Structures are given as structure tokens and as C-alpha cells.
Amino acid sequence: MSSAQKSAAQKSEDVRHECPVDAVLRLLMGPWTTYILYVLRTQGPRRFGELKREVGGISAKVLTERLRMLEEARLVHRDYQATIPPQVTYSLAPRGAELNPMLDALKDIALRWQTEDAQAARPRQAAE
């Protein structure tokens, strides 16, 4: 964020009222966020440890950060069972599901571009 945005954010609530799209994109940005949502979307509710293993390579710190952020944004739901050992299950909240059509549209575009770029990168394949 720029200093201009920062100072503006101190006066009003947040500069992103000019661009709410940014606020949502900020949720999806980090290196692991879409992975986490993808696992929850496709595999269903998951515990912390399962999530950590399935995402593969993520640290507990970052996973916690992401989950806290997604929870605060109400994209995921956190279910804490104070058993011994404690069981914490994360699931996709209704708001998370609201993103599905948009993410699917984005996925279509992304796959199409990927294919186009791959073909443009190696036209030699056509001759072989």
C-alpha cells in the first residue's frame, strides 16, 4: 500500500471502498490461499493437520495466518472441539461457496490461457 493510501485510510475507514474488488482479491492473494480453499472445496471439511499435509510444504505459521484471515472474512468456518487432544475442523462457509462460480470462471480462463501459451511456446509440436 502506498503512503497516499495509508494516510487516506486513516481519515476514512479504508481506501478500498473505492475498489471493493481489491478487498476480495487481497483475501485470495497469498501463496497458499487458493490451495487451501481448493482443498476445502474439493475434499470437504478438514482438520488442521490434514490440511497441512495436503497442501504440502506450507508451514503451520502461514497456515494458521491464512485460516485466521479466511475465518475473519467468513470464507471458512472453524469448529473447535476442546477434547484431548483438541480437534479443530475447518470447512467452507457459505461465503466461501459464493466464490465458486467466480472461481470456476477464473479457472476456465486460466486453463484456456495456459493452453494457448503452451501452444505458442512450442509450435514445433505441430510439425512432429
Next chain:
Amino acid sequence: MSSAQKSAAQKSEDVRHECPVDAVLRLLMGPWTTYILYVLRTQGPRRFGELKREVGGISAKVLTERLRMLEEARLVHRDYQATIPPQVTYSLAPRGAELNPMLDALKDIALRWQTEDAQAARPRQAAE
């Protein structure tokens, strides 16, 4: 990016083949990117200086970075006229336009959530 992703990226081309969505999101992430696309989408083709003034607060360095990135991703088109002084005009490329439906859907969600959150934040408004 994690070290696990990095080492994987050295073996294959890029880890993002697992998640092309990430690749597209990475284009839209930076603090100013959606602003720039927004200006180009709504105001039409713009010169570098115009863009810099209209975005408001962005530095020439970051604007250049973003435009180069968007140009490489073929979301914007760069038209360089070697006049004195040189005129460089940026416009939305076809691929940039392909994002429109998705961005509009994202905007709908973002606006809805913003409204919901604002109402949830101050329920006192209902009593007044």
C-alpha cells in the same frame, strides 16, 4: 513462494501448472493492478502520464513494472510512437477484455459483502 515450491519449480517448468488460477491471480494482485485495469476498462486507452495522474499516488517505477507485467501477460497492449517527445499509449488487449465477465462477477460479490458487512457493523442505524 515456499522452498518446496521453488525446488519443484526447478525440476518442472513451474509449480503453477497445478493451479493456473494462481498464475492469473498473481497478475491482479499488486496494490495498483486492478486500478490500472479499471481505468483502461472504463476510460479507454491512456498514455503513461495520464495513467499516472488518474491512478493517483502510484510511482512511475511501479506503474512501469505493472504495465510491463500486464503487457507480457498480454492483458494490455503497448503502442510506442517514436515521436519527439515519444508517445506511448496503453490499451486493454483482447485478453484483458476476457477478464471482464469474471471481474464483474467478482465486483458483484465484493459489493454485496461490503454492504452486508457495513450493515452488520452498525445495526444501530436500524433503530435511528
Next chain:
DNA sequence: TAAAGTAGGTACTTAAAAGTAACCACGACG
């Protein structure tokens, strides 16, 4: 002659994000 506008490039600094490693309580298991 000096400033302003054209479209950036370069060097340096700073701030934020990500990664790494160690640690906690607790109980089961060997």
C-alpha cells in the same frame, strides 16, 4: 537560460510478508 513535460531507468532504502525453528499443554503408546 531555466523549467516543464515526454516515458521511463537506476540505485538505495524501507516495510511487509514469508520461512525456520523452537516451544507449549496434554494424553497415549511403547
Next chain:
DNA sequence: CGTCGTGGTTACTTTTAAGTACCTACTTTA
């Protein structure tokens, strides 16, 4: 008794991105 697994937290380090300031070359204008 020591380690594993639960779900994290904390402190520290590294990496990356962003910001700031100054520079180019050329022309027009005051």
C-alpha cells in the same frame, strides 16, 4: 521415561515487494 501427535504460538531471519529520489534525452515554452 521419552517420544508422537494434537493445534497451534513465539521469536528470529530471510526474502521480496514497494517506495523515494534522482537521472536520462529531447523539445517547447516562458
